[in-house]
Amino acid sequence: MNKIIMHIDFNSYFASVEQQANPHLRGKAIAVAGKAGGDITRSVVTTASREAKARGVKTAMATWQAKKLCPELIIIPGDPQKYAEVTARFLIVCNKYADAVEQFSTDEVFIDVTTAADNYFGASMLALMIRRDLKAACSSVCTVSIGIAPNKLVAKLASESVKPNGLTVVRPHEVADFVKSRPLADFCGLGHSTEKRLAEIGVTSVETLRAVPRAKLINLFQSHGTWLADAAHGLATDILEDDNAAPKSIGHSYTFPHDLHTLPEIKKNLLAMCDRVAWRLRQQKMVALRLAVYVRYGNFGSDGCSKLLNTPISDGLTISQNAWALLSPHLNLTRGIRLISISVSEFRTIKLPTSLFRKDQKMQRVVNALDTVQTKFGTNAWHRASTVHTKFLERTSGWHYDHLAMANKS
Amino acid sequence: MHEFMHDPIEVTVSFCGARVKPTSITWNNRHYSIPHVNLVHNTLEGQNRIFYFSVSDATNFMKLRFDTSTLSWHIIELYAE
Numbered sequence: 497m498n499k500i501i502m503h504i505d506f507n508s509y510f511a512s513v514e515q516q517a518n519p520h521l522r523g524k525a526i527a528v529a530g531k532a533g534g535d536i537t538r539s540v541v542t543t544a545s546r547e548a549k550a551r552g553v554k555t556a557m558a559t560w561q562a563k564k565l566c567p568e569l570i571i572i573p574g575d576p577q578k579y580a581e582v583t584a585r586f587l588i589v590c591n592k593y594a595d596a597v598e599q600f601s602t603d604e605v606f607i608d609v610t611t612a613a614d615n616y617f618g619a620s621m622l623a624l625m626i627r628r629d630l631k632a633a634c635s636s637v638c639t640v641s642i643g644i645a646p647n648k649l650v651a652k653l654a655s656e657s658v659k660p661n662g663l664t665v666v667r668p669h670e671v672a673d674f675v676k677s678r679p680l681a682d683f684c685g686l687g688h689s690t691e692k693r694l695a696e697i698g699v700t701s702v703e704t705l706r707a708v709p710r711a712k713l714i715n716l717f718q719s720h721g722t723w724l725a726d727a728a729h730g731l732a733t734d735i736l737e738d739d740n741a742a743p744k745s746i747g748h749s750y751t752f753p754h755d756l757h758t759l760p761e762i763k764k765n766l767l768a769m770c771d772r773v774a775w776r777l778r779q780q781k782m783v784a785l786r787l788a789v790y791v792r793y794g795n796f797g798s799d800g801c802s803k804l805l806n807t808p809i810s811d812g813l814t815i816s817q818n819a820w821a822l823l824s825p826h827l828n829l830t831r832g833i834r835l836i837s838i839s840v841s842e843f844r845t846i847k848l849p850t851s852l853f854r855k856d857q858k859m860q861r862v863v864n865a866l867d868t869v870q871t872k873f874g875t876n877a878w879h880r881a882s883t884v885h886t887k888f889l890e891r892t893s894g895w896h897y898d899h900l901a902m903a904n905k906s
Numbered sequence: 907m908h909e910f911m912h913d914p915i916e917v918t919v920s921f922c923g924a925r926v927k928p929t930s931i932t933w934n935n936r937h938y939s940i941p942h943v944n945l946v947h948n949t950l951e952g953q954n955r956i957f958y959f960s961v962s963d964a965t966n967f968m969k970l971r972f973d974t975s976t977l978s979w980h981i982i983e984l985y986a987e
Binding site for chain 1: 908942944945947948949950951952953954958960962965967969985987
């Protein structure tokens, strides 16, 4: 049986939520960027309002560029707690109508409405009901674009095709023609580098992509070649991923308010970040075997490396020591560190054996006690003496674990 | 003008069923009535629940913070035209 998949995508999500909260921002060119109390000139636009988009402001554009393009642009620092709650309400509404829901990002979901809707007319009705409920539950200012199709790829293409506030239905017999009409850049899963490589072999549209033999695509792009050959005909998966699956990696990246030039500064920030990563890891009751660390320099060059560890890790100090051992041989301090990213993966749910050494046993007891404190009083309940002056400004996404923990419990 | 702060305020609220609606605030000895509550969201700091009210009048937007453990109100954000 063919499935009916709906893709729902909020239009200018963070900016719309800000316009909902503050009516004085409605109808104005605004951009959500940076962190409260931070230097906005070092940030990029996370979301631009419709009015700002009309002036050419785009997501991921540097704020100074956006201001140059649109001098009256109002820049609002992100408020992740606010967006997290609106997203939670969004998911409640979607779950009410769907057979299954896959949260694709903060502001977009795929929902399977095969049984709930029965047919494409029913799916259109459901879409209108969802839109009505979202208006009541989330915001009267926020709008969504909805795409309905037999699979996830085409549903997303459909929702992207009419913005804002669109509703696009692509029935199975319309898929081939619809896909043919879309630019390659709109395909989710077809990035800039693939697009560039395709252009080198003369592929600039779906029609020209269809003309390339499947074997040639596989030869050039390996397994991605199969996906490209299928995507050109609108063939893709209709299976929604389980949102409750355990995470595959946990990590954080942070752009500093100013470039870091000294080793103590870098080590302290790295340790504070590792403590946060470790806390999230322990919240999942997991230990990690792989560690990856990445730095971006003031001149936008970068270095990074990853390592499979001999012993699993779950505390911030050990993660930090391993990360430093990985990173320090590559560091070039004269260039200034603009961003550090740290992530752990290859998770195991085993309980770490108790160490033979009393010092390590004592440290484990301290970590357990601190976890209890953090559970009760929040992520910022304690700091190491060495990182007490290391502050991370809240940003649009990230550094927001208590609320996520709450969502997981509910 | 967009400012961030953490000033204690006094708040008058009305109760509508299970909902609480701020109707006026007193901040720095000045009284502001609140005609519009635009968005209410809550979060946890540890196990402590915090409510945020995004409210506005004809010229100001204010974000109010209510801490359920101390029953204290603060104004944390002000945007004025």
